[in-house]
Each structure stands twice: as structure tokens, then as C-alpha cells.
Amino acid sequence: MSAILYRSAAQLLSSPALPAGSAVSNVTSVRHSHWFTSVLSLKTTVPLRAEPRKKKKVDPRRDLIVKERLKKKLKKLEKVPPELIPIEDFIIPAKCFDETRVRGTPRLSFEESERRALLLKEWSRFKYSQHQAETADINEALKAQTQALEELKLESEELYNAAVSPDLSLFPFQHQGPSFTPPLTNYEAPDGKYSDITRVYTQ
Numbered sequence: 001m002s003a004i005l006y007r008s009a010a011q012l013l014s015s016p017a018l019p020a021g022s023a024v025s026n027v028t029s030v031r032h033s034h035w036f037t038s039v040l041s042l043k044t045t046v047p048l049r050a051e052p053r054k055k056k057k058v059d060p061r062r063d064l065i066v067k068e069r070l071k072k073k074l075k076k077l078e079k080v081p082p083e084l085i086p087i088e089d090f091i092i093p094a095k096c097f098d099e100t101r102v103r104g105t106p107r108l109s110f111e112e113s114e115r116r117a118l119l120l121k122e123w124s125r126f127k128y129s130q131h132q133a134e135t136a137d138i139n140e141a142l143k144a145q146t147q148a149l150e151e152l153k154l155e156s157e158e159l160y161n162a163a164v165s166p167d168l169s170l171f172p173f174q175h176q177g178p179s180f181t182p183p184l185t186n187y188e189a190p191d192g193k194y195s196d197i198t199r200v201y202t203q
Contacts, residue, residue: 085201 095101108116153160 088199 149160149163152163
């Protein structure tokens with residue numbers, strides 16, 4: 001449309017029969033008209049509007065036939081006893097019944113077995129010497145403690161009794177027991193975050 005208007009305006013300008021003022025006024029009126037777009041402007045097509053879909057006529061007889069078929073299927077399903085859902089935790093896989101599957105111990109070389117035996121003996125010697133040193137230190141500390149208490153008893157019995165009595169300030173501990181409150185009737189304990197991987201069986 002714009003190309004046709006452009007050609008007509010060019011013909012009006014180039015025609016010698018018309019006066020110059022009338023041709024220019026016609027071109028300017030065409031360019032500034034809101035009915036026609038400019039040559040340099042964007043062009044869009046006319047919006048296409050779809051027609052509304054025609055509603056299909058529903059036959060009531062067909063609806064009745066479909067409902068009767070569904071009723072017959074439901075009756076057939078009711079006659080068949082429901083299948084029990086299998087508990088997968090109680091089902092032993094078939095590969096576990098295979099008696100030929102025996103896990104054997106890895107075979108070690110002679111050098112490796114000797115090295116492990118010597119290492120185990122060395123470790124047992126180290127732990128025995130460590131135990132002996134600890135028991136010796138404990139016995140020496142107990143002997144020194146008994147000697148100090150005997151000397152203190154000879155000096156004064158009050159100080160001896162104070163030394164033998166337990167000191168409750170060494171480990172300060174305060175504890176308050178739970179208060180008795182009745183349970184909430186509508187309280188539901190949260191299960192926490194978990195991923196549900198249970199299978200759903202349809203019958």
C-alpha cells in the first residue's frame with residue numbers, strides 16, 4: 001500500500017500539467033495522514049482472529065453406554081480378590097540361595113604374613129610395657145598419698161578428717177528436674193526431613 005502511494009506521489013511531482021503547489025500539497029497530505037504509514041516506518045499485517053470452535057453435540061445414549069461399560073468393569077474387578085502388596089524386606093533375593101558363592105580370604109605371600117606376625121608381636125610388647133609403666137606410676141602415687149595422710153593424722157585429726165572428706169566444690173553441678181506438664185492433645189510430632197522411597201502399587 002505504501003509503495004503504491006509512493007509511486008502516485010512521485011507521478012504527481014513529475015507531471016508537468018499540474019502546478020507545483022498542488023502536487024506538493026497532495027504529497028504532504030498523504031505523508032502526514034494517519035490512515036497511511038510512512039515508507040520508512042515498520043509494517044505489520046492485519047491481526048488474524050480465530051473463529052470459536054463449534055461445540056460437539058453430545059449424544060445422551062453414548063454417555064449411558066459408557067457408564068454401563070464402566071459399571072461392568074467395576075463389577076469384574078470386585079469379583080477378583082485383591083492382590084497383597086509384597087514386603088520387600090522379607091523377600092530374600094535369589095542370588096543369596098546360591099551355595100557356590102563363597103567369599104574366600106585373600107592369599108598372602110610368605111613375606112607379608114611374616115611381616116604382619118612380627119608387627120603384631122612388637123605391638124603387644126609395646127602395650128605390655130605401657131601398661132606396666134602406668135601401674136607402677138599409680139602404685140607410687142598411692143603409696144605417697146597414704147604416707148602423707150598418716151603423717152597428717154599424727155599432726156592433727158581435724159586436718160586429717162578434712163582431707164579424707166569429699167570436696168563437693170571440685171565439680172560444681174546443678175541440676176533441675178523436668179516440670180510436670182500434661183501432654184498436648186492435638187500435638188503431632190514432626191518426622192523430620194526424609195526421602196520417601198516407598199513404592200506405590202496400583203490394583
